[in-house]
Amino acid sequence: MGHQATITGTTRLFVIIGDPIEQVRSPQVFNPLLTGAGRDAVLVPVHVRPGGLAAVIQGFRAMDNLDGIVVTVPHKMAVAHLIDDIGPTGRLVGGVNAVRREPDGRLVGDMFDxxxxxxxxxxxxxxxxxxxxxxxxxxxxxxxxxxxxxxxxxxxxxxxxxxxxxxxxxxxxxxxxxxxxxxxxxxxxxxxxxxxxxxxxxxxxxxxxxxxxxxxxxxxxxxxxxxxxxxxxxxxxxxxxxxxxxxxxxxxxxxxxxxxxxxxxxxxx
Incomplete structure (x- = not known):
């Protein structure tokens, strides 16, 4: 995977949520990008079953060092109902696969699939x-x-x-x-x-x-x-x-x- 950034108390977090989660490739793709951009940030996989999704999104709102959420199967439609704002493509599709956590804590998503x-x-x-x-x-x-x-x-x-x-x-x-x-x-x-x-x-x-x-x-x-x-x-x-x-x-x-x-x-x- 190449050089992995050192995780410290200042490291910002990105997550990918899905069920299952073992198959995701986003960590291997985004972590070298973050390191290459000189960002003190990591993307980690989080296994979330549908029954726990609402609770997890609520929890993410309270995590002040979380900057973004990548969303994969089967949560793309459900997450759209749990966030504050959706971009034009996401609104058309009724689902999102990326959610940004704004500095004021609002969650804004859109669909890039x-x-x-x-x-x-x-x-x-x-x-x-x-x-x-x-x-x-x-x-x-x-x-x-x-x-x-x-x-x-x-x-x-x-x-x-x-x-x-x-x-x-x-x-x-x-x-x-x-x-x-x-x-x-x-x-x-x-x-x-x-x-x-x-x-x-x-x-x-x-x-x-x-x-x-x-x-x-x-x-x-x-x-x-x-x-x-x-x-x-x-x-x-x-x-x-x-x-x-x-x-x-x-x-x-x-x-x-x-x-x-x-x-x-x-x-x-």
Whole structure:
């Protein structure tokens, strides 16, 4: 990991909260940035189960040396209801993945998943404009990715979620914000699509089922996953075997680090 800053009584804190937490890569990414910027600060993982989330956010409000919170699965939507203010993207999506603690103790959040996903796709040479996208998962990250794809000019967006109300809600909101995009609710079937995104947590645990049947994938479809660990998920393995182009979750994280660092006031090298 390189040189780890010495933690003293003056060290400022950033945290990442999630359930599970072992898979997060933010500490390995942000701590070298903080050290490189000469900041006396560290980012540490905090394992928070949903039942304890409200109490933890209350506790964070009382921690005067806490500067920011990175939010991961499954807390992105729930945290949005527990903070004081939300930026425009977060408000649209209804979720946040970064929260800044202002000097007066107010908690202000915004959502960078969609922007991160889009930048990552483009950096890999994949422009979503004009594509027919199948989005599996309408939670916090899925919502952010859905709005970002619609904003980037996909021709069609099919939204899938095991929770029908979630899929309906996201489809209506994206259609209202981007009337030029054809938005459908659909089954998790890639036929007729040339971009498939897994925005569910399926694939993080070894015994997870696949988010869709890989036998339905045809060569040339771009299959993206937002899961960071494993780096190559079972879905991406199966997609590659079918002759698809695959795009791993790490691309999204790497691309949104800049945006989150800026939001936290951490200069990039």
């Amino acid at each position: 969609g922007q991160g996903f889009l930048i990552g796709l483009r950096r890999a040479g994949h422009d979503p404009k004009g594509r027919r996208a199948l989005l599996v998962g309408a939670g916090g990250a899925g919502s952010a990715v859905g709005f970002a794809l619609a904003g980037a000019g996909v021709e069609r967006l099919t939204i899938v979620d095991v929770d029908a109300a979630k899929a309906d809600g996201l489809a209506s909101a994206v259609a209202a914000a981007h009337p030029q995009v054809r938005v459908d609710r659909g089954p998790a079937v890639p036929d007729g699509h040339d971009l498939v995104i897994n925005a569910t947590p399926l694939g993080m645990r070894p015994d997870d089922p696949l988010p869709l049947d890989p036998a339905r994938l045809t060569p040339g479809i771009l299959v993206a996953d937002i899961i960071m660990k494993p780096a190559v998920t079972p879905l991406l393995h199966a997609a590659a075997a079918q002759g698809c182009i695959v795009h791993p979750g790490k691309a999204m994280l790497d691309s949104q680090v800049e945006a989150i660092a800026g939001f936290f006031g951490i200069p990039m090298p």
